[in-house]
Amino acid sequence: MLKSEIQNLPSSAELPCSDDTPVDNEEQNFIPNFLLFLLEYLWGNRQDWFFGVDMAVYHTTGDNPRIPIIPDGFLALNVERRKGEGGRSSYVLWEENNIVPILALEVVSQTPGGEYSSKEALYAKLGVLYYVIYNPRQFRGDRHRGLEVYKLVKGKYRWQVQEPVWMPEIGLGIGRGLRNYGGVEREVLYWFDEEGNRYISTEEAEQQARSQLSEMRQELDIVRQQVEQERQQREFAQQQVEQERQQREFAQQQVEQERQLREQLQRELERYRQQLGDLGEP
Template sequence: MVDSYLDRLPTSLELPCSDDIPVDNEDQNFLPNFLLFLLESIWAKRLDWFFGADMAIYHTTGVNPRVPVVPDGFLSLGVERRKASGSRSSYVVWEENGIVPTFVLEVVSQTYGEEYDKKMEIYAKLGVLYYVVYNPNFWQRDQHQPLEVYKLIDGFYQLQIGEPFWMQKVGLGIGRGINSDGGLQREVLYWYNKQSSRYQTAEELLTEYRQQFGELPGS
């Protein structure tokens, strides 16, 4: 009966690749991609993960399997880094051996997107273990903290304490930090190790090396 139900579900080729709703601030586009590029360096030799940014997640725990939820960023573990057919157009849970994302990120914008209620309920029902809400500009408006990490416990999200927060099931921590790039400084989200030290980008490592040892040999 389960196989018959799965056979009736649409394939990724039949499903739209997004909800066609544009992001309404720069952070919603930049921050998840920053985490992705950093993760590609940290886990360069691992092929069992996938990080999606502004990508539709199709699942069977909502009102209709053709209606996706589209977080700003998400991380799934135990899946193929790249599908055999190439890049994913969307993340279809029933084509990923039923594996749901372990981590989901939502960035709050000027237009409130129900990050603290409706979306939280959707991700809890889906079974996302860690739900992160980053709200650097409107946290006072929403009566929350700038960065909140929730963990799914007995079917409900419970707010966690501490920053960076270590996500045991992911093997990474999440927290804020200041990134300097081309003279521009901005607060971003970084991955952290278990000792609460943040992972640096290639550019940051190069700058640190030059500050300690001068120019690279041959440069």
């Protein structure tokens, strides 16, 4: 795009941030926000990404740059994580070095939204590499799966069959999983590693940390009990050694008393003999 053309385009401050269309099911709001929260945990130290939720994406591939496409969620890489003091109100390609989101997410609603037709064509034209359609309630009947991930190959989207789908350009996989929170179990989308292992959420990490801490405390209590038992055993052994020492001393004292008594008896006997000998002389 020429510099003169960019100068004629509206700024993000002049453009609406969304179309204010209300969602008609809970998943449309929860799923993309949940993925965002997971990324905040996984990529907390990175500053080169942005995940938008229900945010207008303005582009120049259509007839009017003031008409955006509004994914339920999208991920852009190699952009500022937070733009300006107040952050982004919309994602305007000509203010983002024309960096197209690498992933777009649509959560199918009861009201037809063109997820499998017009939006798919527009995302392909825009150059979005991965297009994710999540349809947990099967609003379109049996024609589509609950989760479909498409990759743009030579201008056309190709369905990625295996789940979770590994996306090497992003360094993440995406797939479904069950989340239990407050005793309520529900299906959600998760990020995965290359081996297909699900990344845990912050509350799961905290729960694991609490469990590990509890296990460490239990192990520490066991060690303390063992140390105390060993101390008591040492004290008992020392007491036995002391008792044996005292017994040996007592035995030695008895032996000494007996020796002294024998010596005394011998002296008395010798004295009596001398007295008897004196009496027997004429």
